Amino acid sequence: MGQITLENVAKSFGEVEVIPPLDLTIEDGEFVVFVGPSGCGKSTLLRLIAGLEDVSGGKIVIDGSDATQASPAKRGLAMVFQSYALYPHMSVRKNIAFPMKMAGIDEAEQKRRIDSAAKALNLTDYLDRRPGQLSGGQRQRVAIGRAIVREPAAFLFDEPLSNLDAALRVGMRLEISELHNRLKTTMIYVTHDQVEAMTMADKIVVLQAGRIEQVGSPLELYRNPRNVFVAGFIGSPKMNLFTGAAAVEYGAETIGVRPEHVSVSADSGKWKGRIGVSEHLGSDSFFYVEDTGLADAVTVRADGEVAFRHGDEIWLTPAEDKIHRFDKNGDRM
Amino acid sequence: MATQRAHKAARLMISPSVILLLAWMIIPLGTTIYFSFLRYNILTPPASWTGFENYYYFLTDPAFIPALVNTLVLVLGVLAITTIGGILLALLLNMEFWGQGIVRILVISPFFVMPTVSALVWKNMFMNPVNGLFAHLFRAFGLQPVDFLSTLPLLSITIMVAWAWLPFATLILLTALQSLDSEQMEAAEMDGAGWLSRFIYLTLPHLTRSITVVVLIQTIFLLAVFAEIYVTTAGGPGYASTNIPFLIYNLSLKQFDAGMGAAGGVIAVIIANIVAFFLMRAVGKNLEL
Numbered sequence: 334m335g336q337i338t339l340e341n342v343a344k345s346f347g348e349v350e351v352i353p354p355l356d357l358t359i360e361d362g363e364f365v366v367f368v369g370p371s372g373c374g375k376s377t378l379l380r381l382i383a384g385l386e387d388v389s390g391g392k393i394v395i396d397g398s399d400a401t402q403a404s405p406a407k408r409g410l411a412m413v414f415q416s417y418a419l420y421p422h423m424s425v426r427k428n429i430a431f432p433m434k435m436a437g438i439d440e441a442e443q444k445r446r447i448d449s450a451a452k453a454l455n456l457t458d459y460l461d462r463r464p465g466q467l468s469g470g471q472r473q474r475v476a477i478g479r480a481i482v483r484e485p486a487a488f489l490f491d492e493p494l495s496n497l498d499a500a501l502r503v504g505m506r507l508e509i510s511e512l513h514n515r516l517k518t519t520m521i522y523v524t525h526d527q528v529e530a531m532t533m534a535d536k537i538v539v540l541q542a543g544r545i546e547q548v549g550s551p552l553e554l555y556r557n558p559r560n561v562f563v564a565g566f567i568g569s570p571k572m573n574l575f576t577g578a579a580a581v582e583y584g585a586e587t588i589g590v591r592p593e594h595v596s597v598s599a600d601s602g603k604w605k606g607r608i609g610v611s612e613h614l615g616s617d618s619f620f621y622v623e624d625t626g627l628a629d630a631v632t633v634r635a636d637g638e639v640a641f642r643h644g645d646e647i648w649l650t651p652a653e654d655k656i657h658r659f660d661k662n663g664d665r666m
Numbered sequence: 667m668a669t670q671r672a673h674k675a676a677r678l679m680i681s682p683s684v685i686l687l688l689a690w691m692i693i694p695l696g697t698t699i700y701f702s703f704l705r706y707n708i709l710t711p712p713a714s715w716t717g718f719e720n721y722y723y724f725l726t727d728p729a730f731i732p733a734l735v736n737t738l739v740l741v742l743g744v745l746a747i748t749t750i751g752g753i754l755l756a757l758l759l760n761m762e763f764w765g766q767g768i769v770r771i772l773v774i775s776p777f778f779v780m781p782t783v784s785a786l787v788w789k790n791m792f793m794n795p796v797n798g799l800f801a802h803l804f805r806a807f808g809l810q811p812v813d814f815l816s817t818l819p820l821l822s823i824t825i826m827v828a829w830a831w832l833p834f835a836t837l838i839l840l841t842a843l844q845s846l847d848s849e850q851m852e853a854a855e856m857d858g859a860g861w862l863s864r865f866i867y868l869t870l871p872h873l874t875r876s877i878t879v880v881v882l883i884q885t886i887f888l889l890a891v892f893a894e895i896y897v898t899t900a901g902g903p904g905y906a907s908t909n910i911p912f913l914i915y916n917l918s919l920k921q922f923d924a925g926m927g928a929a930g931g932v933i934a935v936i937i938a939n940i941v942a943f944f945l946m947r948a949v950g951k952n953l954e955l
């Protein structure tokens with residue numbers, strides 16, 4: 334079980350209110366991703382749930398019982414830190430065994446769990462090494478192993494992949510998703526990488542300056558961003574946002590259209606511009622179109638076969654039903 | 667500096683300082699060893715060759731064995747007090763509390779008091795059986811004051827020396843504590859480790875290196891404690907607080923016997939090496955040298 338409910342949870346450091354009161358429910362077995370720009374309070378929120386920081390107000394309920402004042406150990410949650418936080422003078426085996434040793438689990442059971450975790454995480458050959466003798470990806474897996482063996486009610490991950498290189502990141506992303514499919518344990522995952530958020534989450538929580546901007550499934554957020562911030566944050570490459578005449582035409586303060594919802598043509602269309610930079614990835618082509626009078630550069634995604642080069646004239650046409658309209662406050666209309 | 671050429675250049679560059687340092691060490695050591703084989707009283711020159719006679723008299727002196735034991739007791743006693751006390755103080759100072767800066771300076775300050783001064787202060791203001799603070803305290807509780815320096819001479823000196831070295835240990839251990847990764851501590855907290863477990867499984871292993879440094883550096887100086895003994899007990903009563911340096915002083919310098927002094931010095935060097943060897947084995951296992 335691992336249902337977590339935050340009721341009016343707030344956090345201030347001295348005078349500074351980092352997290353204004355917020356409500357959030359995380360269902361048992363869900364993979365929830367907290368995403369937002371740097372400094373928006375993702376780690377703080379996670380640490381509040383973990384019990385590593387005291388709340389300034391509100392209530393944290395875990396599996397129906399009030400855990401607001403409970404010590405971190407009593408909450409039955411396991412955390413994987415960005416710096417891995419492995420114990421440097423203990424072997425991998427001892428690192429993984431540590432929480433079980435603290436819980437007083439007997440040796441045979443400890444060994445069984447270590448072996449199965451090591452097998453699942455490809456660590457069997459490294460059990461007798463020290464963390465210092467492992468690569469970043471292996472260290473990450475040890476940290477995950479240490480979390481798994483406790484059989485926690487929920488896993489908390491704080492940017493676990495941000496120290497890894499791009500290729501390894503994709504691999505570990507898949508491993509964590511697989512782990513979730515297998516264990517079906519609640520996971521809360523903090524990242525500022527919206528690709529990680531989109532690919533892994535059952536539910537994304539978009540945060541800005543400690544406020545929850547929107548909660549929803551990845552596709553919900555992609556299709557119906559509730560405001561300009563979410564629209565610009567979710568999706569890669571970013572949604573194009575236009576103000577001024579182009580927006581007024583649609584009766585809005587701001588309109589947004591995703592790069593993949595703009596079609597291109599050499600001779601006709603709605604908006605005219607010139608190619609600034611073109612990127613051909615084979616499967617797709619990305620064009621950064623200048624001189625449209627809409628924005629500095631409009632990003633467009635087209636089929637890989639479409640060939641435009643730097644300086645070419647290009648016409649853009651948005652898919653009318655995919656245009657997002659936002660009012661003066663930045664909220665969806 | 668991975669290439670042959672770089673190695674050669676480096677060796678050439680550092681050779682002057684290495685040669686100077688070697689000469690700096692070898693010449694005094696050589697003269698000491700040479701003198702130790704001479705019958706050489708400064709008041710009655712010239713010197714004459716005697717072979718191992720000086721060593722024989724030094725090692726068979728009735729005070730030698732007690733002095734050796736006293737030296738070891740003093741070193742180990744001070745080491746125990748300063749490392750354990752240092753760890754506790756460092757843990758305390760590492761916490762955040764009001765007036766932290768001032769308290770830290772106060773804790774460090776005994777280190778700046780020279781041994782003769784601190785010994786005199788201890789002798790006259792604390793341990794004096796009539797006017798000392800301890801005597802007053804004892805009387806306040808209706809107890810008979812203890813004459814520390816004559817009844818417990820070695821313990822008294824151990825306390826004085828430990829007082830002087832506690833700041834050093836505290837300082838080194840405090841800096842080590844400050845470099846302990848707080849996320850590791852938090853991870854352990856989430857793993858269900860209580861205060862004591864965190865101390866045993868995280869803090870202590872993290873401190874081993876610094877403890878080793880504290881022990882080794884202090885040992886070098888503690889083997890040579892002299893001023894505290896000289897101004898308080900003068901090695902007595904009997905040989906009760908005579909250590910090897912004080913014995914050397916007694917047997918040689920007092921009688922202007924340079925040969926005997928040199929022999930004592932060589933023996934002290936040998937003892938220091940033996941002690942260092944065992945200490946390195948005992949504590950240095952954790953140190954990747």
Ligand SMILES: Nc1ncnc2c1ncn2[C@@H]1O[C@H](COP(=O)(O)OP(=O)(O)OP(=O)(O)O)[C@@H](O)[C@H]1O
Nearest residue numbers: 346351369370371372373374375376377378524525
């Ligand atoms: N111990 C603290 N004392 C004071 N302010 C803090 C403390 N910890 C965090 N903050 C502030 O709280 C805000 C949120 O910090 P937090 O670490 O939660 O951000 P984050 O979303 O995790 O950012 P990042 O993606 O860079 O990790 C920041 O503005 C930070 O300066």
Ligand SMILES: [Mg+2]
Nearest residue numbers: 375376377492
């Ligand atoms: Mg963070």
